[in-house]
Amino acid sequence: MSIKAFQPQQGRLIVAGAYFAGLSGLLFVLYLLTFVAPDALRRRRSPSFKQRLEEENHRRERLEKADRAAQKRGGVLVLLLILTGLIAALLAQSHALTRARTIERQAAQEHTQLRQAATEAARLALQRLADDPDLTVDALSEDWAVEQTEQTPLGIQTQVSVRDEQAFFDLNNLAAPNSPGRRASEDIAMDLQTLCGDFAPSAKTSALRDFVDEDTDGARETDFYRRLVPPATCPNRALYGWREILHVDGWSEEQLARRPRASAMDGFNASLIDHATLIPVARTRPIPINVNTASRETLRAVMGIEQDALVDTVLVLREIHPIRQLDVFSITAGPETFDRLQPFLDVRSHYFRIRARAERDGRRAAVETLVKREDDGRVLVLQWVEEPS
Ligand SMILES: [Ca+2]
Ligand SMILES: [Ca+2]
Known part of the structure; x- marks a missing residue:
């Protein structure tokens, strides 16, 4: 049935529903007067009724007392559970913090080692530049121009190259x-x-x-x-x-x-x-x-x-x-x-750029430095830049 078709019949259905409810109520009252009320009157007039009522009250009081004791014990148990949960959460957080600090410290140590390795590789390249046996001429066939790759005793791979800036x-x-x-x-x-x-x-x-x-x-x-x-x-x-x-x-x-x-x-x-x-x-x-x-x-x-x-x-x-x-x-x-x-x-050069890189297990550090080599072979650092980790 569509909603429009249902609307005209709605009033009639409500009236029928009200009649039915009234009739049901009347039948219920008749049932109470006929069966329930006479029996209740008989029991109330009986001499044992009062004694049974008292016994029933005592029994109810005992049960209520036992219930209250059980509720108290339950409350203590819940409190204990909450406290145990809180302690466990605090312990877990403390463990996570300690672990994070350890990882942070290890990363800092790792980076320090990588920086030291890159710095050392750059220093050796500076030394090769200073050790150039012929300072009157510079070509890419000389020792300083060869890229160096090495592994340190700590297992760090280093790579260093020298670029002639006057190229x-x-x-x-x-x-x-x-x-x-x-x-x-x-x-x-x-x-x-x-x-x-x-x-x-x-x-x-x-x-x-x-x-x-x-x-x-x-x-x-x-x-x-x-x-x-x-x-x-x-x-x-x-x-x-x-x-x-x-x-x-x-x-x-x-x-x-x-x-x-x-x-x-x-x-x-x-x-x-x-x-x-x-x-x-x-x-x-x-x-x-x-x-x-x-x-x-x-x-x-x-x-x-x-x-x-x-x-x-x-x-x-x-x-x-x-x-x-x-x-x-x-x-x-x-x-x-x-x-x-x-x-x-x-035919010779004074300015060189050195790039040194150190790497271990995917972590790396790098330094780049611009230097000037004087006529007498002394090497001066003009710029020193460390790549952020
Ligand atoms: Ca040279
Ligand atoms: Ca200007």
Whole structure:
């Protein structure tokens, strides 16, 4: 039956239900008067009824007393159970805390051991640099350039490599003033960016020079950065690392991304971070590249994209043995070109970056340090960075 069909009959059903309830009530009252009431009157008039009633009351009192005693015992039991649970929970928490502290202490000890191993590996690399038997020339065939892998008695694997920072063109050279008659560091920086597929590097390079040079004469100096929202600063000093270059107007992660080698733009698909570096030291003259360790792209950028013959001569000569004198290029390039390039070229290196890593059971620690090796072989630490664990 649908709800609409049920509604008209609803009133009638209620009335029928009320009649039925009234009739049932009447029948119940008749039953009480006929059967229950006479029997009750008889029992009440009986002499033994009062005695039975008293006995019944006594029995009920005894039962109630026994019930109360049982309830008391039950309460004590529940309290004991709660207390036992609380003690167990406290013991479990104390055990968990002790265990967490032990794990924390073990992790700290583990990290200390790994740090010590990485530091020791870096120190040995510094020693190899200082022990270089020939400080007048540096090439990648020398002992310091060989990556070292070792295992300590504690079972820690260490790996250390030394990178010649002068194998790269230092973009902080833009902080040094250009000398008359010499190649400008901006031209090198722009040629390098062109080799990296950036064919409009002029504004970015100019902004980078303003950012790192001491003076405040330029379009992208302090005034420009103060007007930005939010306001920024122009440090007017050599940059400490790649993160800082991202604050230079026009520079972004895109310039620092590693580009795929297999590109249709063959010859212009180099990655800037593979051929440039940032040595964080103030200077009045550029820090040159080492012709024995620089990549082909770095040599092309420094010597000029049109100097392919000179670049090829360098690559051929250094294959035979490390280049000891730069004069040899005076013949290939001509004295004038050689003179222009000379401030940016060297056959030895002073700046090196050491990366040491220690590893055991998947945990590791790493240190990176930038050092300067003086002409007499003394090695000075310029930067020391520990990788957070
Ligand atoms: Ca050497
Ligand atoms: Ca400046």
